[in-house]
Amino acid sequence: MIQFQDVTKTFGVRTAVDKVTFSIDHPQMIGVIGRSGAGKSTLLRMINRLTPATSGQILFKGENILSLKGATMRRWQRDCAMVFQQFNLVPRLDVVTNVMLGRLNGHGTLKSLFNIFSKDDVNSALAALDRLGIAQEATKRAEELSGGQQQRVAIARALMQDPHMVLADEPIASLDPMNAKIVMDALREIHERDNKIVLCNLHTLDTARAYCDRVIGMRDGKIVFDGAPDALSTDVAREIYGADESFNEAATSTAIDNGQSSTQNSAGAMTPAAAAAG
């Protein structure tokens, strides 16, 4: 489906992503992990062309998406919806309008300019909000919602784009563990029910283990691990995080450490709803 071939991004003398090569040949939920500055955000942003790559190719169904221009590039950006750490909603607009903004790229320029939405757009937005469990908040201003609710609005907006894939850049980094679980459950559900690729940058190993079919570990712009979560041993984790013998997985856990939880409890605190139910 999508192939990265020697994809590189440099910022001046700094190489943020260094000749990255990998492919995704069927819809998977993939977690990209690594320490701060490893190149995770840059990798995601190159896919939907928010950041221009310096060299290499990203092929989708055989076409190099790095050379798309104009309308075809905008179409591609609609096909790979981004979800950001800081939600990127319009705070003063109501929730349902924020969700409908996901459709803007699909309208003509004039319609976009005046935010003209059809009844069909409104109904689709309400359905997306309902799916995320927040339809009752539709008429509130986005700024009135909690962080977890705002992230669910952002995911509903991504769904409105009817994308091929969802690119989530640290979607739970600003959330408490309970809201983090709700958001990760929502992303997992989109992958499973809609059979879409979900590529998700994560700070915490336990979240990647719990939710992803595949984990890509980055260090200094390079992929140093690519495999199933089960294959991610402590030694591999140490290599990804550039840590020494004292490295403890709990240090990358999502759970709040209240000083009482054991390492095991802490690392396993967040599990997908589906897994918990099954």
Ligand SMILES: Nc1ncnc2c1ncn2[C@@H]1O[C@H](COP(=O)(O)OP(=O)(O)OP(=O)(O)O)[C@@H](O)[C@H]1O
């Ligand atoms: N716009 C930019 N200008 C200059 N350097 C940049 C820019 N964006 C990223 N970098 C640099 O590229 C490297 C990779 O950054 P990137 O944000 O991709 O890492 P990351 O793994 O996502 O980190 P974090 O987890 O902190 O978000 C870092 O050294 C960063 O300072």
